[in-house]
Amino acid sequence: QVQLQESGPGLVKPWETLSLTCSVSGGSVSDHYWNWIRQSPGKGLEWIGYTHYTGNTYYNPALRSRVTLSVDTSKNQISLRVSSLTAADTAVYYCAKWAVFNAFDIWGQGTMVTVS
């Protein structure tokens, strides 16, 4: 069973770049599409984008200019970078696996990021 674990700094400063990692265990990062989703405190869910080890990547247009997703097959990890941070980027960031039946079937526990 695939398991996901996000990691990264809990606190970042405005205008800096956030880097998060999602470690995949129980499966190969090459086998699936991987997504990042975030949830601001007390708010709903916002999809950031997806990535695949082939380089096939799609970003939410609302974030496209500031986001980069990538896959590291040697480490079995997925990475997220968000630049030019503001307080509005404060959120729990989740990585999630995209299932063949068109849904997120496995989620990481999420990592809280505060921009301040």
Next chain:
Amino acid sequence: IVLTQSPGTLSLSPGERATLSCRASQSVTSTQFVWYQQKPHQPPRLLIYQTSTRAAGVPDRFSAGGSGTDFTLTISRLEPEDFAVYYCQQYNNPPLTFGGGTRVEIK
């Protein structure tokens, strides 16, 4: 596509029936519509995919349906563990979007 969930909050007692609605601003293909459940301090959990198929391990008191722009999640008899926030999601057209959520709380 904007997904609007209603009601925002549903106050019910254990054993009662819950009916949650999700309306899309444009038509969504049935294979691209999903429901999730989220409890405090936990990630969302997949409940229903392709409009009406329960995910592995989801009790049969959860059912869902709909088509086009109107989708519904029904919990036939609420159990204590069902009190949570429920989100709908579509990926008919990118970007993928979620509804704002319906909170099912204990009355």
